[in-house]
Amino acid sequence: MKFLYLILCLLVGTPTFGYNDYRNARVDSLEAALRSNHPPKGDDLLRAYDELVRGYLPYDAKKTEHYARKALALSYKRGALYIRQNMLAHFALMHFGREEFDEAIALYRQALAVVDTMATLKRYTEKEIDDARSSIYGNMANAYNLQDKAHLAIHYYQLALPIFEKYNWQESQTVLYYNIGELYHTMGNLAEAERNYRLAEAKGEASGDSLMMAMPRKGLTQLYIANGQYEQARQMAEKCYAFYYAHRHQEQQEYPVVLAALAQLNLMEGHQDLKAAKAFADKALSLADSLLFDNKSSIYMACCEVAMAEKQWQKALAYGLQAIRPDSLATSDEAACYRMLAEIYAMLGQHDQARTYIQKMYDLMNRYATDHYQSGLSQMEVIYETEKKEAQIAAFDKERSFYFWLLAAAIGLIALLAALLVYRHLAHRRQKALLAAKVALETEAKERHILARDLHDSLGGMLSLLRLKISTQEGGEDDYLALLDNTIVELRRVSHHLMPEELLRGGLVSALHDFAVSVPGAQFQTFGHITLDKEQELVLYRCAYELVNNALKHAQADHIDIQLMQDARETTLTVGDNGKGMDNIPTDGIGLQNIRERIAPYHGKLRIVANKHEGTEINVSLPL
Numbered sequence: 001m002k003f004l005y006l007i008l009c010l011l012v013g014t015p016t017f018g019y020n021d022y023r024n025a026r027v028d029s030l031e032a033a034l035r036s037n038h039p040p041k042g043d044d045l046l047r048a049y050d051e052l053v054r055g056y057l058p059y060d061a062k063k064t065e066h067y068a069r070k071a072l073a074l075s076y077k078r079g080a081l082y083i084r085q086n087m088l089a090h091f092a093l094m095h096f097g098r099e100e101f102d103e104a105i106a107l108y109r110q111a112l113a114v115v116d117t118m119a120t121l122k123r124y125t126e127k128e129i130d131d132a133r134s135s136i137y138g139n140m141a142n143a144y145n146l147q148d149k150a151h152l153a154i155h156y157y158q159l160a161l162p163i164f165e166k167y168n169w170q171e172s173q174t175v176l177y178y179n180i181g182e183l184y185h186t187m188g189n190l191a192e193a194e195r196n197y198r199l200a201e202a203k204g205e206a207s208g209d210s211l212m213m214a215m216p217r218k219g220l221t222q223l224y225i226a227n228g229q230y231e232q233a234r235q236m237a238e239k240c241y242a243f244y245y246a247h248r249h250q251e252q253q254e255y256p257v258v259l260a261a262l263a264q265l266n267l268m269e270g271h272q273d274l275k276a277a278k279a280f281a282d283k284a285l286s287l288a289d290s291l292l293f294d295n296k297s298s299i300y301m302a303c304c305e306v307a308m309a310e311k312q313w314q315k316a317l318a319y320g321l322q323a324i325r326p327d328s329l330a331t332s333d334e335a336a337c338y339r340m341l342a343e344i345y346a347m348l349g350q351h352d353q354a355r356t357y358i359q360k361m362y363d364l365m366n367r368y369a370t371d372h373y374q375s376g377l378s379q380m381e382v383i384y385e386t387e388k389k390e391a392q393i394a395a396f397d398k399e400r401s402f403y404f405w406l407l408a409a410a411i412g413l414i415a416l417l418a419a420l421l422v423y424r425h426l427a428h429r430r431q432k433a434l435l436a437a438k439v440a441l442e443t444e445a446k447e448r449h450i451l452a453r454d455l456h457d458s459l460g461g462m463l464s465l466l467r468l469k470i471s472t473q474e475g476g477e478d479d480y481l482a483l484l485d486n487t488i489v490e491l492r493r494v495s496h497h498l499m500p501e502e503l504l505r506g507g508l509v510s511a512l513h514d515f516a517v518s519v520p521g522a523q524f525q526t527f528g529h530i531t532l533d534k535e536q537e538l539v540l541y542r543c544a545y546e547l548v549n550n551a552l553k554h555a556q557a558d559h560i561d562i563q564l565m566q567d568a569r570e571t572t573l574t575v576g577d578n579g580k581g582m583d584n585i586p587t588d589g590i591g592l593q594n595i596r597e598r599i600a601p602y603h604g605k606l607r608i609v610a611n612k613h614e615g616t617e618i619n620v621s622l623p624l
Contacts, residue, residue, distance in 0.1 A: 027055040027063075046074050050083055053090055065094060082124060085114040085132050092139065101143045108140045127167070134163040138176070150183045170207035174200050178215045185223060193223055214243035218254065221261050230268045237265050252291050259284035260302035267305055274309055281306045297323050297337075304340055317344045335364050430601075508537035512544055512562060519548055521558045528566040536622055539598050540564070540573050543620045546591050547575035555579025555616060570624055576617040582610045595620065 030048050033040060040048050049071035056063040068090045075084035092107035115132045118124045141156035157176050164172045181196035197216040204212030217240035224233035241258055248255040259280045266277035281303045288296045300323035307316035320341045324334070342357035503511035509526050516524035532540070544562060551557045557579030565572045596606055602622045610616040 027052055030055070043078065043080070046071060046078055046080055046083055049074065050086065053087070057090065057093075061094060061097075064090065081114050081118045081121070082128060082132065085111040085118070085136075088114065089132075089136060089139065092143075096139070096143055099146070101147050104143050105140055108136050108143070111136050130163045130166065134160040134172075137163075138172075141179070145179070145183065150187050154180055154183055170203050171209055171212055174203040174207060174209075174212040174216070176200075177203060178219060181216065181219050185219065190223060190227060194220065197223065210243050211247075214240045218244070218258060218261070221258075221265070225261060225264050225268065228268065230265070230271050233265055233268070234271075237262055252287070256284040256287045256291075257298055259287070260299045263302040263306060267309055272309070274306070277309065278306050295325075297325055301337060301340070304337075304344075308340065308344065311347075313344055313347050317341070317348070320344055335361050338364060503537065503541055508532060508541055509564065511537075511541055512564060515541075515544065515548070516562055519552070519560065522548065522560040522562060524562045524564075526564045530564060530566050530571065532566075532571060532622075536571070536602060539602065539604075540571070540620065540622070542598060543573055543595050544575060546595055547618055547620075550591050551575065551577040551579060551616070555581070557615070566624075568624070570621045572622075573620040574617060576615065578615045581612045581614045581616055 030052050034048065039045070049067050052067040053064055053071060056067065068087045071083055072087040072091075075081070075087065088107050088111035092104040092111065095101070095104040095107065112133070115129060115136065118132070119129050137156045137160035141153045141160070144150075144152040144156065157180050161173065161176055164176060177196045177200035181193045181200060184190075184193035184196060197219045200216035201213065201220070204214075204216060217236045221233055221236040221240055224230075224236060237258075241262060244251050244255045244258045263277045263280035263284065265271075266273040266280065281299075284299045285303055288299050300319045304316050304319035304323060307313075307319055320337060323337045324341075338357045338361035342354045342361065345351070345354035345357060502514045507530075509530055512526075513524050516522040548560055548562065551560050555577050557577035559578045561574070561576045563574040563576075565574070592606070592608075598604075599606065599620060599622060604620060604622045607619040607621070608616070609618075
């Protein structure tokens with residue numbers, strides 16, 4: 001039956017058809033690459049084997065098997081599950097072709113187990129898994145179909161159907177519904193057969209493929225003829241005949257069957273056209289005789305019915321006897337053949353033979369009912385056991401998954417508690433460090449304030465008095481006065497920066513502005529709205545003071561930029577100069593070490609950008 005092999009091609013995949021024109025060149029080039037001095041390795045070698053298997057599959061079974069074995073062995077080494085299930089499916093297909101269906105099904109089950117493993121891994125896409133699974137389901141259904149295990153075949157077709165629907169594979173759905181319709185037709189369940197044929201027709205029309213539309217219409221034509229529904233049969237026959245006539249050279253196995261159906265259509269009661277029926281039957285028989293035709297039973301039955309309508313009983317008897325297949329299974333078609341033979345023998349006056357075939361018809365129908373009932377029970381039991389096993393596996397997986405997630409949750413909770421304790425400990429340490437830094441800073445500020453006041457009030461006053469006395473003396477003291485003036489200025493600057501009053505009164509921005517004014521060549525800019533607490537303002541001021549002094553003393557800079565910026569994440573102080581720069585950035589300088597110690601309690605960062613003869617830029621950042 002061709003429809004089985006058609007769905008086989010559709011479900012296994014289309015790559016085999018890609019070699020129709022150039023397959024020899026393709027496989028020859030791949031084999032040449034394998035024999036070359038630099039053959040492919042690893043995954044490239046695996047892909048080459050897979051290509052060779054698909055390339056040789058349609059016409060060289062020996063080479064197909066040879067490369068499939070190599071690909072299968074390499075797939076275990078490479079952990080290539082997709083190739084592994086594909087090769088197992090190819091081996092199953094070889095057994096299928098030799099009608100070793102049990103071996104084929106066993107291999108398909110192995111392939112399914114590999115696909116189940118693929119589903120647990122993230123490296124395979126959902127589409128790859130669905131494609132492989134639907135292909136295996138369809139081929140298992142084909143194998144059960146050819147074993148006359150209709151229930152199992154329908155079961156696996158229906159497992160493939162949701163995947164076809166998921167990806168809107170219209171042609172695959174068409175063939176699947178058509179196959180199910182054929183199975184129900186064979187079983188005598190004409191209502192289900194018609195329903196599935198109709199579904200196949202709708203999917204075929206949606207696909208736009210003329211073959212997909214013709215297949216279910218052929219099935220409906222035969223079904224309506226068997227039911228005596230002439231008008232419905234005629235409409236379907238006209239549609240499918242147009243296709244099969246146009247493609248009679250490509251559809252050589254199906255075209256004679258359609259002609260036989262048209263012969264029977266023209267013999268239906270009330271619509272007889274004996275001449276047309278005979279022409280169709282003769283044409284069908286002529287084509288069947290000239291071709292390697294798989295099954296002529298339906299054609300011989302059509303010829304038998306035409307001869308009976310012509311009352312040519314001997315001719316009808318010859319055709320009727322040829323229509324019986326000695327190795328056939330019990331089907332309703334065979335029962336109809338026995339009924340016709342009984343009628344022919346009765347018309348020939350051979351009543352014993354007529355009674356014999358009547359008895360054969362009843363025996364066949366009883367055996368048909370019994371065989372299908374027992375087979376149906378057996379198949380339903382297999383389905384039940386399979387689903388029961390799958391349910392147990394699913395329940396076990398669910399239970400295992402539950403305990404896994406429970407254990408994971410417990411471990412996660414423990415880890416969370418441990419992290420919380422560590423966080424609290426670190427937070428406590430940070431809080432203590434911050435508090436200590438704050439206390440030290442406040443103490444330092446108080447001491448600096450006292451020292452600045454004493455320097456200004458006591459020593460500053462004394463130096464001023466000394467200057468007054470020296471100034472009352474007569475000439476020659478200009479050098480002393482200039483030195484004394486410089487000393488007073490430096491003293492005031494030092495006392496001011498020990499604890500600048502402007503920082504206490506106006507904040508960091510105002511204090512840095514005043515500081516920049518007091519330093520020759522310095523300028524200050526601010527960006528954003530600066531909001532800091534007093535301790536952070538003092539830290540950044542001290543950092544600015546230290547960096548500016550370093551630039552004046554060590555960099556020989558005549559221009560210094562001081563910038564203060566604040567965004568949503570941090571406050572950044574930048575001090576840049578145009579001095580001599582440096583080759584190596586110092587890490588052990590006392591000034592920089594003091595800055596790092598000042599900003600550490602606030603999780604601050606220090607970044608230095610310097611090159612020789614290109615100046616230096618230093619950034620101090622405090623996160624908000």
